[in-house]
Amino acid sequence: MKVLVLPTAERAAARTAGLVADTVATTDQPVLGLATGSTMEQVYADLVTLHRTDSLSFATTTTFNLDEYVGLSPDHPQSYRQTMEALLFSHVDLHPQACHLPRGNAPNPYAEAERYEAAIAAKGGIDLQLLGIGHNGHIGFNEPTSSLGARTRIKTLTRSTREANARFFDDPKDVPRYAITMGIATILDARHAVLLATGSSKAEAVARMIEGPLGADCPATALQMHPRTTVVVDREAAAKLC
Ligand code: F6R
Numbered sequence: 001m002k003v004l005v006l007p008t009a010e011r012a013a014a015r016t017a018g019l020v021a022d023t024v025a026t027t028d029q030p031v032l033g034l035a036t037g038s039t040m041e042q043v044y045a046d047l048v049t050l051h052r053t054d055s056l057s058f059a060t061t062t063t064f065n066l067d068e069y070v071g072l073s074p075d076h077p078q079s080y081r082q083t084m085e086a087l088l089f090s091h092v093d094l095h096p097q098a099c100h101l102p103r104g105n106a107p108n109p110y111a112e113a114e115r116y117e118a119a120i121a122a123k124g125g126i127d128l129q130l131l132g133i134g135h136n137g138h139i140g141f142n143e144p145t146s147s148l149g150a151r152t153r154i155k156t157l158t159r160s161t162r163e164a165n166a167r168f169f170d171d172p173k174d175v176p177r178y179a180i181t182m183g184i185a186t187i188l189d190a191r192h193a194v195l196l197a198t199g200s201s202k203a204e205a206v207a208r209m210i211e212g213p214l215g216a217d218c219p220a221t222a223l224q225m226h227p228r229t230t231v232v233v234d235r236e237a238a239a240k241l242c
Contacts (some may be wrong), residue, residue: 001224003210003231005238009198010042012036012234016196017046019069019230021056023128023192029119030061033129033182034088035140036080039196040132044087051092058094064120065101066131066140066187070154070178078168080104102152102180109154117152120186129190133197136160137205137218141181148222150183181183184222193229195220200236207240 006012020043024030034040050056065080072079081101089099101118106112120126131139136158138144143158156178157165166172187193197206209220210231223229 001210001226001229001231003238003241006232006234009234011234012048012196012198012232012237013039013042013240014102016194016232017043017050019143019192019194019232020128020130021050022055024056024058024061028060028129031123031125031127032061033065033126033187033190034063034065035130035132035205036065036067036083037132039198040130041087043130043196045230047088048091048220056092058092061094062098062123063094063100064116064126064182066129067179067181068102068104069176070104070109070180071176073209074103076104077141078174104176104180109178109180113154114154116180116184117186118136120152122183126190128141128192128194129187131187131195131220131223132191133202133205133209134161135164135205137208137220138221139184139187139195139223142184142187142219144215144217144219146184146219148184148216148219151186152180153237154178155181183218186228188222190226193223193226194232195223195229196232197237198234200239202233202237203240206231206233206237207242211242 074081162175208218214221
């Protein structure tokens with residue numbers, strides 16, 4: 001695991017965007033794994049700027065997001081599809097057909113999870129998987145106690161994750177209870193995993209991920225087993241590292 005400590009959240013996001021941009025620029029038919037969450041917003045803003053100013057092209061890139069809420073249609077304002085449209089997809093030259101998220105309103109979410117896992121494999125797997133981390137150590141929506149061998153499937157969101165995500169909904173009761181998420185094993189298949197964490201509220205989870213014992217009570221610790229993981233943190237998120 002390579003750990004990059006940057007002085008500020010802005011510099012950490014810019015470094016992360018740079019890693020994504022390098023992969024896009026140097027890979028034939030790149031496949032990106034994308035994440036949502038507040039931490040990623042600056043990364044996507046930086047990628048849009050690189051597209052506009054440095055002509056970074058996503059024309060041959062395929063993307064697969066980590067997760068989507070079960071029950072929300074792709075045009076629901078709080079769906080991750082709409083979040084990605086607003087932050088990235090509509091601002092760069094990604095082909096609309098090349099931007100994949102699980103379909104939250106699929107009639108059979110279990111079959112949808114299997115279809116999604118197969119679609120990633122059919123594209124030859126993910127070159128770079130972007131990740132954030134939850135306060136409880138989740139990655140994607142792989143909450144504590146998730147099997148470290150799991151693939152894309154339905155997960156029940158914990159109360160703490162629903163509370164953390166309530167800020168995006170008008171009424172906390174509207175936060176969905178389930179999500180379709182790539183599993184830890186799906187994430188570990190990516191050729192490069194890049195996790196960005198910023199701010200003091202993530203310091204505990206970052207220390208557990210990097211230095212704690214490997215275990216399902218902190219799913220992000222699974223990245224210790226990945227042959228190529230880069231963790232990008234600002235000073236605040238690094239504060240509890242030994
Ligand atoms: C969502 C996802 C989550 C977030 C995590 C951190 O696609 O992958 O694991 O990365 O919940 O979210 P923020 O950045 O909002 O703290």
